[in-house]
Amino acid sequence: MPVLARQMDLVELSQDLFSINAVKFGNFTLKSGIQSPVYFDLRVLVSHPTVLAKVSEQIWLAANRGRAVFDSVCGVPYTALPLATQLSVQHNVPMLMKRNEAKDHGTKKSVEGSIIPGSKCLVIEDVVTSGGSVYETVQVLQKEGLIVTDAVVFLDREQSGKARLKEKGITLHSVLTVTQLLSFLESSGVIDAATVARVQEFVKANQFTAGVQPQLKTKVLTYEERAAVAYHPLCKTLFTIMHEKKTNLIVSIDLTSCKEILKLLNDIGPYICMVKVHVDIVEDFSREFANNLGQLGLNHNFLVLEDRKFADIGNTAQHQYTGGVFQIVHWANLVTVHSLPGPGVVKSLRDVRNLAKNLSSKCIPTMLQAAHARERGCLLIAEMSSKGHLLSSDYTKASVSMAQENKDFVVGFICTHKVSEDAGFIYLTPGVSLSQRTDGLDQQYLTPEEVVKVRGCDGIIVGRGIYQAANAVEAAISFQKAGYQAYEELLQL
Ligand code: S5P
Numbered sequence: 001m002p003v004l005a006r007q008m009d010l011v012e013l014s015q016d017l018f019s020i021n022a023v024k025f026g027n028f029t030l031k032s033g034i035q036s037p038v039y040f041d042l043r044v045l046v047s048h049p050t051v052l053a054k055v056s057e058q059i060w061l062a063a064n065r066g067r068a069v070f071d072s073v074c075g076v077p078y079t080a081l082p083l084a085t086q087l088s089v090q091h092n093v094p095m096l097m098k099r100n101e102a103k104d105h106g107t108k109k110s111v112e113g114s115i116i117p118g119s120k121c122l123v124i125e126d127v128v129t130s131g132g133s134v135y136e137t138v139q140v141l142q143k144e145g146l147i148v149t150d151a152v153v154f155l156d157r158e159q160s161g162k163a164r165l166k167e168k169g170i171t172l173h174s175v176l177t178v179t180q181l182l183s184f185l186e187s188s189g190v191i192d193a194a195t196v197a198r199v200q201e202f203v204k205a206n207q208f209t210a211g212v213q214p215q216l217k218t219k220v221l222t223y224e225e226r227a228a229v230a231y232h233p234l235c236k237t238l239f240t241i242m243h244e245k246k247t248n249l250i251v252s253i254d255l256t257s258c259k260e261i262l263k264l265l266n267d268i269g270p271y272i273c274m275v276k277v278h279v280d281i282v283e284d285f286s287r288e289f290a291n292n293l294g295q296l297g298l299n300h301n302f303l304v305l306e307d308r309k310f311a312d313i314g315n316t317a318q319h320q321y322t323g324g325v326f327q328i329v330h331w332a333n334l335v336t337v338h339s340l341p342g343p344g345v346v347k348s349l350r351d352v353r354n355l356a357k358n359l360s361s362k363c364i365p366t367m368l369q370a371a372h373a374r375e376r377g378c379l380l381i382a383e384m385s386s387k388g389h390l391l392s393s394d395y396t397k398a399s400v401s402m403a404q405e406n407k408d409f410v411v412g413f414i415c416t417h418k419v420s421e422d423a424g425f426i427y428l429t430p431g432v433s434l435s436q437r438t439d440g441l442d443q444q445y446l447t448p449e450e451v452v453k454v455r456g457c458d459g460i461i462v463g464r465g466i467y468q469a470a471n472a473v474e475a476a477i478s479f480q481k482a483g484y485q486a487y488e489e490l491l492q493l
Contacts, residue, residue: 006061010176013058014184016051020044023181025195026404027422034206035421037198038178040155042126043079056086058175059124059152066173068150070122072096072113076137079126083154087124096121096146098137110140117145128153128172131161135168155181160207178203198229198424220491221423223248226458231407231424234303234333237372238411238426241273241301242459248452248483250305250428251476252276252463258289262296264467268476269300274334276305276461279326290331297333298373306332309381311340314348321349329355329376336414337378339399343406349378350409377411382419385431387442416446418456430461434478439464448479452486453493459483 017023021044028039045052063070074096075084081097088095096113121141125134138148149171156162156174165172182196205219221229227239242248251272255261261282265275275293279285297304306328310317317337322329329352337345353376382399383391400420403410412426413419419427433445451457460483469475 009054010058010180011184011188013051013054014176014181015188015190016048016054017042018185018190020048020051022051023185025191025199027400027420036206037195037202037422037424040127040157042083042154045079046082052082053086053090055126055154055175056083056090059083059154060087060091062173062175063122063150063152066150066152066171068122068152068171068173069120070150071116071119072121072146073124074098074111074121074137074141076123076125076133080124083126084124096141098140111144115144115146119146121146121148123148123151123170125151125153127155127157128161128165128174129157129159131165131168131170131172134161134165134170134172138168138170158203194229194231194424201225201229201423220493222491223458223487226423226426229423230426232375232377232409232411234372234375234377235411235424235426237375238273238303239458241303245270245273245301246484247271247273247480248459248487249476249480250274250276250459250461251466252307252430252461253467254278254281254463255467256281256283258282258284258286258292262289262292264472265293265296266300267473268466269296269302271473271476271480272300272302273459274303274305276307278307279328280308285325287327287331290326294331294373303333303372304331305334305336305379308332308335309338310335310345310349310378311338312345313341314344317341317345318348318352322352322355329353333372333375333377334411335376335378336381338381339395339402343402346378346380346402346406346409349376350406353377353409377409379412379414379426379428380410381415382413383415383417385416385429385444385446387438387444412458414461415457416451416455418458426459427457428459428461429455429457430463432460432462432479433465434482436465448482449486449489452483453490456490458487 022042024039028036045055072094073084073088075081077098077100084095096111099110123134123137128134134151141148151170152173154175156177158178162172182199185191186196223239223243227236230236230239249272251268253261253264253275293304308328310320328335356374356376380399380403382396396419403425415427416429429451431443431445432448432451436445438444448460451460462479466472466475
């Protein structure tokens with residue numbers, strides 16, 4: 001078959017696989033315990049016979065291209081069984097069937113079918129990661145006296161499976177590599193460049209080496225690397241600021257006068273990546289104050305987060321975001337949102353974010369200087385720092401799924417642990433102190449080291465530890481140093 005026609009078939013097949021959910025992007029735990037940004041589930045093929053037939057035909061073509069010589073085929077159970085069956089029937093090649101468990105009665109066979117010792121059997125597999133499952137099947141077939149020199153896989157995850165099988169004398173032919181699949185899906189507009197980068201980063205960090213167990217943890221990425229794989233432009237901006245300014249400190253200025261807030265912010269601006277405010281406790285709020293916040297953010301390079309904790313139905317949340325005295329959407333880059341009401345609250349805020357673009361350009365021309373200044377996004381509250389909060393682990397998991405489904409507005413999480421391995425989001429922790437453990441009102445504190453090094457979160461949110469300190473600038477510097485040092489040490493682990 002001409003190369004171009006084959007490529008067009010594969011592009012179409014890649015799209016088919018995506019549309020039947022045989023390929024998914026997000027955050028998944030593999031059998032090995034590794035967290036992966038991509039998941040292949042070719043088991044669903046049995047419900048899509050046309051796609052199954054195409055996959056099987058491509059496996060046949062790949063075996064022929066690789067000049068594999070064989071008398072029979074055997075699929076690695078279970079997913080490759082229907083693939084091997086289809087190929088066997090379509091091309092009239094005898095099939096053998098490996099049992100997952102040897103029968104404990106009757107013939108005790110581990111391979112079913114007419115075995116001819118000394119004949120050649122081709123192993124068929126859907127996805128290869130380390131090559132372990134293919135090799136297990138090879139060994140069973142060899143025990144039966146069959147000769148196995150070749151295997152064909154539909155998708156090679158490029159995590160060293162091919163090289164490891166080579167070491168065992170097995171040539172692995174593949175229909176597609178992950179790199180090819182990503183490029184086909186990107187060129188057809190199914191996934192974006194950030195997803196491609198994230199999967200490639202994962203593949204690179206999770207190679208299997210002969211005789212060595214696979215890494216159980218994904219590599220810790222730097223802030224710069226996180227910026228490259230972030231889903232939301234504000235997540236990218238925040239990681240870039242953290243990298244450039246060497247700070248993961250978010251100051252929570254819970255003061256009540258505009259003047260005090262702006263003065264403190266001007267003093268500690270160089271040491272923070274973001275400021276968090278509770279605008280509803282500010283006694284003399286004005287639009288001028290909001291504009292000044294934005295201007296300080298541009299001068300010192302930090303983002304503005306309004307800790308509104310939206311928690312109502314979409315329609316009400318929209319009004320709260322755009323209207324009233326505060327008109328939050330016009331000045332806050334980010335807002336906090338409870339996942340409690342369900343995804344409607346996130347979608348409703350996302351739908352009005354463009355108001356920011358129109359108004360900011362009229363009222364604050366200088367804001368146009370920064371591309372990110374008119375971006376809007378939210379942080380989902382997945383966990384709380386207060387003692388006895390009611391956010392169960394199921395609630396937290398559901399919040400992560402909600403974020404996955406709304407990546408165009410969710411920038412990350414407020415949480416006290418890294419609630420997901422998804423590197424495309426940011427994880428920020430409130431309740432941070434250098435020495436205190438509680439405040440007498442059920443707030444619970446962690447140290448910067450506990451937050452970043454032990455719990456794996458990206459940023460520390462500090463309130464009273466800074467604005468109530470005798471010397472707020474010195475306090476901010478101490479938190480900045482402690483937080484950043486914990487991050488540097490985490491990278492060394
Ligand atoms: O779970 C939470 C979520 C948030 S946003 N726990 C929190 O403490 N916060 C906020 O972080 C809280 O509203 C306050 O503004 C800040 C913590 O302030 P601190 O003075 O205790 O550091």
